Amino acid sequence: MDKKKFVAVIGGGQPSPQEANLAEAVGRELAMRGAILVCGGLGGVMEAACKGAQSEGGVTIGILPGESRQAANPYVQIPIVTGIGNARNVAVVKSAQAVIAIGGSYGTLSEIGHALRSGIPVIGLNTWSLSRNGQQDNSIILAQNATEAVNKALNLAKHQ
Amino acid sequence: MDKKKFVAVIGGGQPSPQEANLAEAVGRELAMRGAILVCGGLGGVMEAACKGAQSEGGVTIGILPGESRQAANPYVQIPIVTGIGNARNVAVVKSAQAVIAIGGSYGTLSEIGHALRSGIPVIGLNTWSLSRNGQQDNSIILAQNATEAVNKALNLAKHQ
Amino acid sequence: MDKKKFVAVIGGGQPSPQEANLAEAVGRELAMRGAILVCGGLGGVMEAACKGAQSEGGVTIGILPGESRQAANPYVQIPIVTGIGNARNVAVVKSAQAVIAIGGSYGTLSEIGHALRSGIPVIGLNTWSLSRNGQQDNSIILAQNATEAVNKALNLAKHQ
Amino acid sequence: MDKKKFVAVIGGGQPSPQEANLAEAVGRELAMRGAILVCGGLGGVMEAACKGAQSEGGVTIGILPGESRQAANPYVQIPIVTGIGNARNVAVVKSAQAVIAIGGSYGTLSEIGHALRSGIPVIGLNTWSLSRNGQQDNSIILAQNATEAVNKALNLAKHQ
Numbered sequence: 001m002d003k004k005k006f007v008a009v010i011g012g013g014q015p016s017p018q019e020a021n022l023a024e025a026v027g028r029e030l031a032m033r034g035a036i037l038v039c040g041g042l043g044g045v046m047e048a049a050c051k052g053a054q055s056e057g058g059v060t061i062g063i064l065p066g067e068s069r070q071a072a073n074p075y076v077q078i079p080i081v082t083g084i085g086n087a088r089n090v091a092v093v094k095s096a097q098a099v100i101a102i103g104g105s106y107g108t109l110s111e112i113g114h115a116l117r118s119g120i121p122v123i124g125l126n127t128w129s130l131s132r133n134g135q136q137d138n139s140i141i142l143a144q145n146a147t148e149a150v151n152k153a154l155n156l157a158k159h160q
Numbered sequence: 161m162d163k164k165k166f167v168a169v170i171g172g173g174q175p176s177p178q179e180a181n182l183a184e185a186v187g188r189e190l191a192m193r194g195a196i197l198v199c200g201g202l203g204g205v206m207e208a209a210c211k212g213a214q215s216e217g218g219v220t221i222g223i224l225p226g227e228s229r230q231a232a233n234p235y236v237q238i239p240i241v242t243g244i245g246n247a248r249n250v251a252v253v254k255s256a257q258a259v260i261a262i263g264g265s266y267g268t269l270s271e272i273g274h275a276l277r278s279g280i281p282v283i284g285l286n287t288w289s290l291s292r293n294g295q296q297d298n299s300i301i302l303a304q305n306a307t308e309a310v311n312k313a314l315n316l317a318k319h320q
Numbered sequence: 321m322d323k324k325k326f327v328a329v330i331g332g333g334q335p336s337p338q339e340a341n342l343a344e345a346v347g348r349e350l351a352m353r354g355a356i357l358v359c360g361g362l363g364g365v366m367e368a369a370c371k372g373a374q375s376e377g378g379v380t381i382g383i384l385p386g387e388s389r390q391a392a393n394p395y396v397q398i399p400i401v402t403g404i405g406n407a408r409n410v411a412v413v414k415s416a417q418a419v420i421a422i423g424g425s426y427g428t429l430s431e432i433g434h435a436l437r438s439g440i441p442v443i444g445l446n447t448w449s450l451s452r453n454g455q456q457d458n459s460i461i462l463a464q465n466a467t468e469a470v471n472k473a474l475n476l477a478k479h480q
Numbered sequence: 481m482d483k484k485k486f487v488a489v490i491g492g493g494q495p496s497p498q499e500a501n502l503a504e505a506v507g508r509e510l511a512m513r514g515a516i517l518v519c520g521g522l523g524g525v526m527e528a529a530c531k532g533a534q535s536e537g538g539v540t541i542g543i544l545p546g547e548s549r550q551a552a553n554p555y556v557q558i559p560i561v562t563g564i565g566n567a568r569n570v571a572v573v574k575s576a577q578a579v580i581a582i583g584g585s586y587g588t589l590s591e592i593g594h595a596l597r598s599g600i601p602v603i604g605l606n607t608w609s610l611s612r613n614g615q616q617d618n619s620i621i622l623a624q625n626a627t628e629a630v631n632k633a634l635n636l637a638k639h640q
Binding site for chain 2: 084085086087089090091103105106107108109110111112113114116117118126127128129130131132133134139
C-alpha cells in the first residue's frame with residue numbers, strides 16, 4: 001500500500017447536487033487509479049467522495065474532528081479520531097500528496113491555506129479563487145471535471 | 161483584564177516595510193484603546209504589532225507553533241507554547257474576538273478561513289480577497305488604515 | 321512580564337476540599353512570589369488556583385480545551401481558546417517552566433507524562449506516584465505543602 | 481474493513497530486546513486475529529509491532545507527530561501526518577478501541593493517561609503501574625504475554 005498515492009478531497013458539508021456528483025466521480029476515479037482517499041470523514045463532499053471510492057474498491061481514510069468514530073460517514077473504512085476539532089484540517093491536507101477542493105466554504109478555505117503553505121498542490125473544482133492586494137493568485141490549479149482533477153492530482157503529487 | 165477585548169493581528173513573517181509600519185500602528189492603537197493583542201508570536205507582522213502595543217503599555221500574547229518560548233519575538237509578554245505547529249493558527253484566531261489581517265501569505269489565508277468559519281470578524285489591510293465560483297465574497301471587512309481597522313475590530317468584536 | 325516565571329498548576333475538576341484549599345494556597349503563593357499562573361482554565365483545582373492567585377494580584381492564564389472563552393472559570397484573566405480538546409494538555413505544561421500537580425485523575429496523569437517527557441519539572445502534592453516494571457520512578461518531586469511546592473517549582477523552573 | 485477492531489500499540493522508541501520481541505508478537509497476533517494496528521508511526525515498539533502485523537498481512541496505521549510521511553517506519557502502510565507533535569498522542573489512543581502498552585517512558589505514560597481518561601481500556605505488558613495518594617490504581621489491565629494481551633484487548637475493545 002505504501003507505493004500508492006494519497007490524495008485528499010476537501011469540500012463542504014452541504015454541497016450542491018452538482019458538487020456532490022463531482023465528489024463522487026472524483027472518489028471513483030481515484031480508486032480506479034489506485035490512489036488512497038483522505039478526507040475529513042464527515043458528510044457532504046467528504047461522504048460523496050468516500051462513496052465513490054468505495055464503489056470501486058478503493059481505500060478511504062476519514063480524519064475526524066471529534067471524539068468518536070461514530071461520526072464518520074458510512075463509507076469511511078479507516079476512521080482517525082483526533083479530538084482536536086478544526087485543527088484536524090491541517091492533518092487532512094498534510095496526510096495527502098495532493099488535494100482536490102470541490103466547492104466548499106471557510107473550512108475548505110482554511111485547508112487550502114494549510115496545503116499551499118506546505119507546498120502540497122491544490123486542484124480546484126468550482127471552489128475558491130484568490131487574489132492578494134488586487135493581484136490574482138494562481139496557486140489553485142483549475143480543473144473542469146473529475147477526470148482532469150484526478151489526472152492533475154496524481155501527476156503533481158508531492159513526493160514526500 | 162477580563163473586560164478587555166482580545167484582538168488578533170495576523171500576517172506574514174516577511175512583510176513589506178509598509179505592512180510592518182501598518183502592523184506597528186495597529187499594535188499601538190490597540191494598546192491605546194485598552195485591547196489585548198493576540199498573535200502567532202513570531203517575527204514580521206507579529207513582531208511589529210507586538211512592538212507597537214508594548215510601546216503604548218499594552219499586553220501582548222504570542223501563541224507559538226513550536227516547542228520553546230525562546231522562539232517568541234522580544235515584545236511578546238505572554239508566550240503560549242503549543243508544540244502543535246501550524247495547527248496553532250486555529251488557537252490564534254479563536255482566542256480573539258476580532259481579527260486584523262495585514263498582508264500575509266498562505267498561513268494567513270488559513271487563519272482567515274478558520275476565523276470566518278467560527279464567526280469571528282476579520283478586518284483586512286492589504287490582504288487576501290476572496291471569490292467563490294466567480295462571485296466575490298465580502299466577508300473580509302476592508303479598512304484603509306490602522307485606526308479604521310482597530311475601530312472596526314473593536315466595534316465588531318464577538319461577545320463570546 | 322517577560323522576566324517572570326510561568327508555573328502551571330494541574331489537577332482534577334472535582335478535587336476534595338483539602339485539594340481545593342491546597343490549590344488556592346499554591347495560587348496565592350505563586351502570585352506573592354511574582355510568578356504567572358498557567359492552567360487548563362476550567363473548574364476544580366484550576367479555579368481554586370486562579371482564585372488564590374487573583375486574590376494576591378497575580379496574572380492567571382487559562383488554556384481552554386473547547387471553542388468558547390465562556391467556559392473559563394471566573395478568575396482566568398487571559399483565556400486561550402484552543403478548540404483542540406484534551407490535546408491542549410500539552411500546551412498547558414509546555415507553556416510553563418515548572419508544573420505543580422495537585423491530586424488529579426487521568427487527565428492530570430497525561431499532563432505529568434507530557435511534562436516529564438519535555439524535561440519540565442513536576443512537583444507533586446497528594447498526586448500520582450509512578451513505578452515501571454516494579455521499580456519506583458522518582459521523577460515527580462514531592463512537596464508537603466503549598467509553600468514548599470512553590471519554592472521547589474521556582475527553584476527548578478526550566479530556563480527556556 | 482469497518483467491522484474490524486482497531487487496537488493501538490504504544491511504547492518507547494528505544495525498547496529492550498525483550499520489549500521489541502513482545503511488540504512484534506503483539507503485532508503478529510493482532511493481524512492474525514483480523515485487527516487493525518494503530519501506532520505513533522515511529523521506531524522502537526511502534527516499528528516492531530508494525531513489522532509483526534505486516535508479516536501476517538495485517539493493516540498498519542502510523543499517526544505521525546511531524547511534518548513528513550518520510551518519518552514513518554518502513555512497516556507503516558497508512559501514514560497520517562499530523563504536524564502537531566506529541567499532541568498526536570491523543571489521536572493515537574482515541575483512534576483505537578483498546579490500547580496495548582509495552583514498556584515505554586513518559587510519552588507512553590501520557591498516552592495511558594489520555595486513554596484512561598477517555599474510557600479506552602489499556603492492557604499493560606511490562607509497563608507503568610500507578611498509584612494515587614498511596615493507593616494502587618488498577619486501571620491498567622495486566623497481561624503476561626502477547627497472546628493474553630491481544631485476547632484482553634479484543635475482548636474489552638470499546639464499541640464506539
